[in-house]
Amino acid sequence: MRVFEKVAETLIGLGVRQVFGVVGSGNYDVTKALIARGATYVAARHEGGAASMADAFGRVGSSVPVISLHQGCGLTNAITGIAEAAKSGTPMLILAAEVASSAIHSNFRIEQSHLVESVGAASFRISRETAARDVALAYRTAVTRRIPVLVNLPLDIQNSETTEEYAASVASGAAILTVAEPVTEDISHLADLIERSNRPVIIAGRGGRGAGPQLRDLAEVSGALLATSAVARGLFNDDPFYLDISGGFSTPLAARTIQDSDLIISFGSALNMWTMRHGELIGPDTTVVQVDVDALAPGKHRPVDFGVLGDAGLTAAAAARELRSRGFSRVGYRTEEIAQAIKSEGRWQDVPYEDLGDGERIDPRTLTIALDGMLDKERVVAVDSGNFLGYPSAFLDIPDENGLVFSQAFQCVGLGLASVIGAAYAQPDRLPVLGTGDGGALMAAAEMESVVRLGIPLVVIVYNDSAYGAEVHHFGEDDDAMGLITFPDTDFAAIARGYGFAAQTVRNLEDLEPVREWLDGSRDKPLLIDAKTVSFASWWLEEAFKGH
Incomplete structure (x- = not known):
C-alpha cells in the first residue's frame, strides 16, 4: 500500500465521508483514493470555494469534512475560507500536497504550515513510517480543538510504499471527543447565583448546540428566559420564552429584556462584541457567568463574574438537579406578560x-x-x-x-x-x-x-x-x-x-x-x-x- 492510500483508508476509518476540493497533480491520487473508499467528492471552481463549502458542512453537518488541495497556490487560494473556519471554531481537515524536501527551488514551495498557523489553524506533516498515526492525530486535534488542521502530504512521501499497521477504528470520532464534566463546587456556586437572581437569561452559542433540552429544563426551573448568539439561532424554536438572537440582531424587545436581566449565563457563547453589543446588553448590576469547554474562554472577550469549565448539556443538567434538590423553583422572568410580549413582538417580522x-x-x-x-x-x-x-x-x-x-x-x-x-x-x-x-x-x-x-x-x-x-x-x-x-x-x-x-x-x-x-x-x-x-x-x- 502506498502512503496516499493509507491516508485515505485512515480518514474513512475515522468517519470522514465528505470531501471538497480542486484537483491538481499533487492531490489527484489521494482524492481518487478517498472516492474509491466511499467518500463523496465535490469539485469546486476555486479553492476558496472548497474551503467555504467545507466550513459550512462542518458547521451544520454530522461529520468532519476534508478539503483536498494542490501544493502551494492551491493552499494560498483557500486561505481566506480557512481563516473564517478557524475563527469560527469549525473542525475540518485540509489535505494539501507539499513539494518534496529535496525540491528546494520549486515554484510551489512555500511555508505551508506557517501560512495556516498564521490564521489560527494547526498543521501536521506525514512521514512514510507514521502516516496513518499522523492523520489520526490531525483528526483528533481538529475535533478536540475545534479548528481546521492542515495535513501536509509531501509528494515524495505520498507515493512511497508503507508497511505501517494502524487501525483507524481505534481513534474513531466518537472515541476522540471527550466530554467535560463540571466540578461539584462550580455547580453549587452557579445554583447560588441563580437563587439570588430574579431575572436570569440563558444565552447559548455554538457550544450550546445539541444541549437544547438540558438548557430548556434549566431555564424552566430557574425562571430564565432563553436567547442565542446568531450562530446558534433556532436552538429554542417554539419555546414561549425564547427571545431569539442576542446581539446586533436583537429585536428591540430582546435588547431591553436582556439589558434588564440581573443574571446572564452563557453556554458555549464567546460573549464577544457582536453577542453583547460591545457590552451594552449587560446591565450595570448584572452578574455574568460563562460556561465553556475551553478553559481560556471565560473572560476572553469581556470580564465575567464566574467561569465554569464544562460541557453545556452536562453543566445545565447538573445545575437543574442541584436547584431541584434544594426544592427551588420559581416563575422568575417567565411571566405571562413576557410571554405575550414575545408572541406579539418577538420576531423582526412583527416589528413595525x-x-x-x-x-x-x-x-x-x-x-x-x-x-x-x-x-x-x-x-x-x-x-x-x-x-x-x-x-x-x-x-x-x-x-x-x-x-x-x-x-x-x-x-x-x-x-x-x-x-x-x-x-x-x-x-x-x-x-x-x-x-x-x-x-x-x-x-x-x-x-x-x-x-x-x-x-x-x-x-x-x-x-x-x-x-x-x-x-x-x-x-x-x-x-x-x-x-x-x-x-x-x-x-x-x-x-x-x-x-x-x-x-x-x-x-x-x-x-x-x-x-x-x-x-x-x-x-x-x-x-x-x-x-x-x-x-x-x-x-x-x-x-x-x-x-x-
Missing part, C-alpha cells in the same frame, strides 16, 4: 417599520418578510457579509440550530455562495437559501457553475444596491470618494441565466410571483433573485463599526 420602497427599488425588509412566507419552512440559510446581512439572518425563520450558516467571524465578503453549497450537502432534505450582496455575488460567481453542475435546487437572494453598502454608510453618502465603493447596476438575472439558473429581477412585491411559481414547480434549475434594494444604513453594522 416605514417601507422605503419606491417602485424601482424594494425595501429589503419587505422583500425578506415576503420571502419568509413563501420559502419552504424546512430550509438551511447561508449568509454572506455586507450591509444587508441582517435581513436573511434575522428576518428568515429557520427550523433549528442547524438551519443557519453564519460565516461572519472574518467578516469577509464573497464566502456565501460556496457556503450554501456545503450547507446543501450537510442538510440534503432542506431547501438551501443564500442571502448575498451584489459585491459578494460577483466575487463568488464562478461557483454558480458548481451549483448548476451539481444539480442543487437552491435559492439565491441578491440584495443588490449597486455598492459596497456597508462602506457607503460608514464613510457617509456625501464622501467625495464615493466612486470607490459604488458601481453601475449589474444584471444578475442575466448572469445567472448564463450559468443555467432560473432568474427573476425584483423591484416590488408583484415581481415575486415567478418565485412562487418556481417553488410550486419542478425546481429543475436553481433560482436567483436579483432584488434591486433600497440602500440605507443597517443598525447592526453601526454596532459592528464601533469595534473597528
Whole structure:
C-alpha cells in the first residue's frame, strides 16, 4: 500500500465521508483514493470555494469534512475560507500536497504550515513510517480543538510504499471527543447565583448546540428566559420564552429584556462584541457567568463574574438537579406578560417599520418578510457579509440550530455562495437559501457553475444596491470618494441565466410571483433573485463599526 492510500483508508476509518476540493497533480491520487473508499467528492471552481463549502458542512453537518488541495497556490487560494473556519471554531481537515524536501527551488514551495498557523489553524506533516498515526492525530486535534488542521502530504512521501499497521477504528470520532464534566463546587456556586437572581437569561452559542433540552429544563426551573448568539439561532424554536438572537440582531424587545436581566449565563457563547453589543446588553448590576469547554474562554472577550469549565448539556443538567434538590423553583422572568410580549413582538417580522420602497427599488425588509412566507419552512440559510446581512439572518425563520450558516467571524465578503453549497450537502432534505450582496455575488460567481453542475435546487437572494453598502454608510453618502465603493447596476438575472439558473429581477412585491411559481414547480434549475434594494444604513453594522 502506498502512503496516499493509507491516508485515505485512515480518514474513512475515522468517519470522514465528505470531501471538497480542486484537483491538481499533487492531490489527484489521494482524492481518487478517498472516492474509491466511499467518500463523496465535490469539485469546486476555486479553492476558496472548497474551503467555504467545507466550513459550512462542518458547521451544520454530522461529520468532519476534508478539503483536498494542490501544493502551494492551491493552499494560498483557500486561505481566506480557512481563516473564517478557524475563527469560527469549525473542525475540518485540509489535505494539501507539499513539494518534496529535496525540491528546494520549486515554484510551489512555500511555508505551508506557517501560512495556516498564521490564521489560527494547526498543521501536521506525514512521514512514510507514521502516516496513518499522523492523520489520526490531525483528526483528533481538529475535533478536540475545534479548528481546521492542515495535513501536509509531501509528494515524495505520498507515493512511497508503507508497511505501517494502524487501525483507524481505534481513534474513531466518537472515541476522540471527550466530554467535560463540571466540578461539584462550580455547580453549587452557579445554583447560588441563580437563587439570588430574579431575572436570569440563558444565552447559548455554538457550544450550546445539541444541549437544547438540558438548557430548556434549566431555564424552566430557574425562571430564565432563553436567547442565542446568531450562530446558534433556532436552538429554542417554539419555546414561549425564547427571545431569539442576542446581539446586533436583537429585536428591540430582546435588547431591553436582556439589558434588564440581573443574571446572564452563557453556554458555549464567546460573549464577544457582536453577542453583547460591545457590552451594552449587560446591565450595570448584572452578574455574568460563562460556561465553556475551553478553559481560556471565560473572560476572553469581556470580564465575567464566574467561569465554569464544562460541557453545556452536562453543566445545565447538573445545575437543574442541584436547584431541584434544594426544592427551588420559581416563575422568575417567565411571566405571562413576557410571554405575550414575545408572541406579539418577538420576531423582526412583527416589528413595525416605514417601507422605503419606491417602485424601482424594494425595501429589503419587505422583500425578506415576503420571502419568509413563501420559502419552504424546512430550509438551511447561508449568509454572506455586507450591509444587508441582517435581513436573511434575522428576518428568515429557520427550523433549528442547524438551519443557519453564519460565516461572519472574518467578516469577509464573497464566502456565501460556496457556503450554501456545503450547507446543501450537510442538510440534503432542506431547501438551501443564500442571502448575498451584489459585491459578494460577483466575487463568488464562478461557483454558480458548481451549483448548476451539481444539480442543487437552491435559492439565491441578491440584495443588490449597486455598492459596497456597508462602506457607503460608514464613510457617509456625501464622501467625495464615493466612486470607490459604488458601481453601475449589474444584471444578475442575466448572469445567472448564463450559468443555467432560473432568474427573476425584483423591484416590488408583484415581481415575486415567478418565485412562487418556481417553488410550486419542478425546481429543475436553481433560482436567483436579483432584488434591486433600497440602500440605507443597517443598525447592526453601526454596532459592528464601533469595534473597528
